[in-house]
Each structure stands twice: as structure tokens, then as C-alpha cells.
Amino acid sequence: MGFSVAVDLPASLREQLRAGKSAVFERLCAPQGVRNIHAVLKELAVQADAALRALWQDAGFGEQLALVAVGGYGRGELFPYSDVDVLLLLPEGSEVEPARLEAFIGRCWDAGLEIGSSVRTLDECLSEAAKDVTVQTALLESRHLCGNKRLFTAFRKAFDAAMDPDAFFLAKSQEMRHRHQKHDGTPYSLEPNCKESPGGLRDLHTVRWVAQAAGFGKRWEDYARNGLATPFEVQQIKRNEALLSLIRARLHAVAKRREDRLVFDLQTAVAQTFGYENETGRRASEALMRRYYWAAKAVTQLTEILMLNIAERLNPQSATLTRINDRFFEKGGTIEVASDDLYEKDPHAILETFLLYQKTIGVNGLSARTLRALYNARGRMDSRFSNDPVNHATFMRMLLEPRGITHAIRLMNQTSVLGRYLRVFRGTVGQMQHDLFHVYTVDQHILMVLRNVRRFFIAEHAHEYPFCSQLAAGWDKPWILYVAALFHDIAKGRGGDHSELGARDVRRFCQKHGVGREDTRLIEFLVANHLVMSNVAQKQDLSDPEVIGAFAQRVGSERYLTALYLLTVADIRGTSPRVWNAWKGKLLEDTYRRTSRALGGHLPDPDAEVEARKREALTLLQLHAQPFEAHKALWDTLDVSYFMRHDAGEIAWHAKKLSRFVAPKGIPADPHAKAIVRARLSPVGEGLQVVVYTPDQPDLFARICGYFDQASFSILDARVHTATNGYALDTFQVVTTFLPEHYRELISMVETNLAQTLDAWGELPAPSRGRVSRRVRSFPIQPRVYLTPDEKAQRWLLTISASDRAGLLYSVARVLARHHLHLQLAKVTTLGERVEDSFLISGPELHGQRAQLAIETELIEALETA
Structure with a gap:
């Protein structure tokens, strides 16, 4: 009968623990139902204590060894689903059978206790603690539960004697x-x-x-x-x-x-x-x-x-003091206030602290005394403090310092000074962004953008973004960009257009801080237009002279263009590590260079531009020993738009890979010819560039998208052309999660499998229902579709916005194919877990209002169900 009781004990304890935990959960999750959370955590620990003691007594260990609570459980607190960490402390030369110890631990699990256990002697504990600071930390909070109390006391005495506070502090700090x-x-x-x-x-x-x-x-x-x-x-x-x-x-x-x-x-x-x-x-x-x-x-x-x-x-x-001035000392690499009430007596010294932090060589932080004084002086940082002309002058001196600006502003934010000095910034602290794009709160994003701008001006970081660093080297007033970075998103969460509201805020800042009229105008422009350049680069046709001309007219001068470019790159980089890629960098750089030429009076001349690119492409072809005029058959089938949308390197690559497949002039193309697919590592430096040359068909783009979706590639850009011989010449920029060292296999796979897919014909398969990420489920966004015509209503710009998911682009392509819409350009912009895609399309159905409505409706349905 005794054996029966022992067998049933874990089940009985499991029920008791479940009932006890349920009662605690009911109180815990009731709004305002917990006055003392530590009492609740202690109650959960007490329940675990009682179960362990019952199991210990049932196991019959008595005084042979000691059961010790360690880690967080050793503190006497237990979170609902945290591990119950215990140490089975053995005396030296213990004769306890390992099977009995294993059986005890197993019965703990049977009783519903998620045990984290170790079995050691006193000497083993000391040895492991000396080697592993994690073990040492867990044993530091040890608590006797049951068993041999004298053994536990001896362990504590030996453990405390072996503790080296200096070494432990260093290890835990690291x-x-x-x-x-x-x-x-x-x-x-x-x-x-x-x-x-x-x-x-x-x-x-x-x-x-x-x-x-x-x-x-x-x-x-x-x-x-x-x-x-x-x-x-x-x-x-x-x-x-x-x-x-x-x-x-x-x-x-x-x-x-x-x-x-x-x-x-x-x-x-x-x-x-x-x-x-x-x-x-x-x-x-x-x-x-x-x-x-x-x-x-x-x-x-x-x-x-x-x-x-x-x-x-x-x-x-180590706490030696070196005088900086009458109010501050340098103490072990930190700024130390001369008196605890310095900031109470002289609030001007608050911003001076951060200016000294920037200027004083060897200083890397604030002392405990200074941090405490700042913490206690928060009440002095009121509206008078933020409107004080002396503080304005100090803050501008900080922005003009050649070093330490990012660290100083970050430290101001960490110590709650920045939000109390710039009152509008205070509203961004802890402000979430539910746009599937940013991974930081607004204040942290702003500081990331400030850091990114600052790095453009530091020689050690020139290798990160060489073109940005090149432009920054010729920029005379970095502080203008710092102010724009601080204010570009400062109005997020206030309702309305945050760009317009932020421009008003920064105008007031400039007025208060004595910024000149021209500099104020530039800063205000940057804040008001900080989203414009990315929109042009990622959504519009950069080969269209009207697009470049309109953007050039908006920025007005090369100085404004340079400032906006640097801020745009820093802003995109500061949203999420996943958002930036080399292709976006190329689009922005192309936008900058083309707009710069337009501002210099060199408006795009399509004929001259085409001839220049052809000459450069021919030079590249000669380097590859191509036969004389081997390119001519291909080029004769391509119009100006092809040459405007591709650079010389791409034109030469296409000619090298495709020319031999072009039928001589006068001979009609074979509608059943095999698809030609060629791929290479993208010259941009990320992913693959793929060209497809095949007889055109209405659903070609959809078939290509379907293949890339099935093969786990993401399309960044698509440029679609129909040659005069009835062939499609389509170029894609694609990326994948596969490791770059496998690029040869990837290229071979794409060239073979995509060609087979296009040659197979048949009905388009239904789009797969891609899995939606956690963030998309938590923050779904309403799909949006916009159709806008150009001035002659011959081509239409289709823009879609939706939560990203597998199969989405293919679903859109199927709708376009179903309505026989001809695609000329596709730009796929993934912003975190949101997509902003744009397509340049044409087709007879776009000229009827009813057909337009049907297309938009089908696209929204596709975005919702993809």
C-alpha cells in the first residue's frame, strides 16, 4: 500500500499545483487585481517548495544530501512558467545511487515541476563556479529547501569565502x-x-x-x-x-x-x-x-x-579627480559634477555637461554622481529651461562640434534631458510605429538616422557608403543635416501629415536658435520632403525625362538635392536592418545622378543618351572578343525605351548572351521557339540578374513571377520589353535567402528551370496561400490600389500597397494577364513586412471606367487572399 501511495504522489501533487497556479493566474490577470506582485511570485515559489519537500520525503533521502534552490527560484520568487532550478548537494564520498537521484528528478517532472537540476558535491560546486560565472551567479542566490542543513551551511561558507567581488563585478559587467x-x-x-x-x-x-x-x-x-x-x-x-x-x-x-x-x-x-x-x-x-x-x-x-x-x-x-573648470571634474574617464546641487543652482550647467562630454578627450561617460544629479534635477528642466537663450547657444555649439555628436545626443536621451529640452521630441519617446516597416520606436529611429548621417562625415566609415561619404566630404554644414534628422519624424503619432507638422516644428526651432534664413529654408525643405526621393526612386520610371524633370524642379538646386539624398539614405537605413538592400541604393544613386545632370542644364536627350550607351556597350563587347556586328540583329529589334531603361553594361550582357538566338531580318520569329534564360550575379552586388528572351505571350510576366515565387526568390525590379520581332526581352533583379557561395548552382537552376516552366505553357496555376508573419497578423494593413494615367492617358501607373506575403506578386500578375494588360516596368519595394509595388502598364481595357473599376476590385481581392 505504501508503494501505491508513492506511485500516486506525483499525480496528486500535479493536481494541487495546477489548482494553486490557476488560482494565482485568476488573480494575476484581473485588471488592477494585484497589489503586490512579489507576494504572488513568492506564493508560486512556496507551492513549488511544498511539492519538492513532499517528493524529497517520499524519496527517503533524509540527511544523506541537501536539496537547494538556486537561481531566481533561490530568491524565493517564481514566475508562472519559469524553471524550478535546484541543486542536489552531495557530501564528499556520497554513496547515493545515481538511479535514485534520476528517479527523484523524474518524479519532479511527473508532478508538473519544470525542473532545472544539477547534482554536485561541495568541491564540484566551487570548481564549476570558478570556471563559469553563470554557475557562480546561480549558486550566489542559493536557498536551503530540505535535507542536510549542515552540508548546505558548509557550502555557503566555502562559496562566500571563494568569492572574488572584483572579478565577479567585471564578469557580470561584461x-x-x-x-x-x-x-x-x-x-x-x-x-x-x-x-x-x-x-x-x-x-x-x-x-x-x-x-x-x-x-x-x-x-x-x-x-x-x-x-x-x-x-x-x-x-x-x-x-x-x-x-x-x-x-x-x-x-x-x-x-x-x-x-x-x-x-x-x-x-x-x-x-x-x-x-x-x-x-x-x-x-x-x-x-x-x-x-x-x-x-x-x-x-x-x-x-x-x-x-x-x-x-x-x-x-x-581609481577615482582620481582632474579639474575641467569650476563646475566639473574628470574622474576615471567620466564627467563629475563639483557639487550634488550644481544643476539645481545653475540649470545652464545641464547642457554644458554634454558639451564637455563631446569636447573632453578621454571622457567616455558620466559619473554616478553626475547621473544622480541629472536624475534629481528633472524638475528644473521645464519650459523656461527649453526656451532659455543660453541653452540654445549651448545646444548649437554641440551641433557644431566636430566629434561626439551622436553619443552626446544619445546620452541626452538616455538621461531624459533631450525630451525635456526639445519638448516636441518628448512625445516620440516610446512611441510605437505600427507600419510593418520600422523596428524601433520613433525616438530610437530618429537617433539611428542621426547616427547614419553622422557616419557619412567620419572617414573611418567611408567604406560603408562611398558615394554618400564622397558627397559629405564636400558638404560645408553637417549640422544642417543633424537638425533635419532630429526633426524628420518628430511629429509621428500626432495625427495629420507628420512631414508638414515636423516642418513647422523645425521652423520654430530654427527661429529660437538663431539659424539663418537660407539654412532654415533648407532644413524645413528636408523635413517636409524627406519621403519624396525614395518615392521617386522606388516607384517611378527613372528613364522618363518628365519624371526626372519634375523631381529636379521640386528640389531646385544641387545643394538641396545632395542634402535630401544623404538624409534619404540615412532614413531608409534607420528603419530596419531588413529594409535596405544594394538595389535600393542603386536606384537612389541613379536618381541623384540623373537629377544632378538635369539641374546642371543637361536635360535627358533620348537620342543622344541612346547613342552614348550603345558606344559604351560596343566597347564592352569588344573586350569579350565578340564577332563584328554580332549585336546588330538584336539591337535592330529594340526601341529607344529599351536603351533608356538599361545601362551600357546590361545592354552589352544582353547582346553577348542573346544575339545568336535572333532570327535574321525579314525572317519571322518562330512562335514555338524555346525560351532563353540567362542569369548572372547582379552587378549591383546582391542577388541575381536574370534575362528572359522568348516569344511574347499575354501571361508571360505572371508565369515568370510564379516560378520565382515557387523557387523562393523575391523580385526587386522587372523591366519588360517587346521587340519588333514579337519576342519579349525581360530583365529581373531577384534575391534569395540561399547562401551566396552557392551562386553557380543557383544560376544553373534558374536558367534551366525557368526556361522549362515557360516552355510548358498550359493554364496558370492558382496562387499559393502564403503564410502570414506574426507582425502582419498583429498589424494588418488595408490593401490599397491606385491607377493613374500619364498626361496622354497612353500608359498608366499602377501602385499597390499591402502586407507582404508569399505569392503576392504572382497574384497581381495573374490579374494583369487576365485583362491582357501589357507591362513595361515593375518596381517591387519591400518595406519590412509591407510592400509598395508600382507597375507601368498599358492596354485597351484601361480606357473604360467600368473595366478600370473591375481591375482595381480584382487586385484588391488578390491582395487580400494572396
């Missing part, structure tokens, strides 16, 4: 730095990890660990008594820790698993546990995330103060 880098060094990613991201719970844990290792106490109140923190700072830490802990606990409960990332799928559900609901102009998730970001920012500031204080306590001899 670990924190690497962890922050892994999470992009910012708490403001749109899906932050509330435990591991900068400003998350792990930062607070790190402070506790290094303070405990150094003997400064285990509780926040201990740090106030030891002078590491003020009572106010302790109060702020505890308040923000409680909020982050509550968010993490509710995140676990809502996800029904261990999930520490505030992913889009769960943000709304977690927000609702706080009582937030969707409102006009603001989502429930947005309210929650703003609250999270402010807490994470406070944690970042406060943990830095404490870490610096602990470092100084551990190494007091």
Missing part, C-alpha cells in the same frame, strides 16, 4: 554589455524582452548580484543604508521593478508558456489585463508599451548609477 548588444543596445525595440533587454529585469538582477557578492546587502533598502543609492532612487527602482515583474508574470499567464518577449501577438492580451482598451487613435498595446518603455528607461538610468557606485566602492583608488 555579460551585461554583451547582452545589451544582443538586443541592439536599446530598450525600445518593438518586441522587447522584458527580462533580457536593456532596462529589463536582468539589469536589476545584475545590480543585486554584484552588490551581494561585494557584501553590500541583498535588499534594495540595504543599498540605501550603505550609501549606494538614495531613498528616492530605491523607491523608483522598486516601483519600476514591480511593474516589469507584473508585465512578465502576466505575459507568462497569457501565453501559457515561458515567454519573456512582448511579441505583437501577445501585447494586446497583456494590455487588457492592465485594463487598457483600444481607443480612437491609440491601441491598447500602445498604452502598455509606452508604460513599459518609460519603466525600462528609468531602470537603465538607475542601474547605471548603482553599477558605477559599486565599481567605485570596489576600486576607490
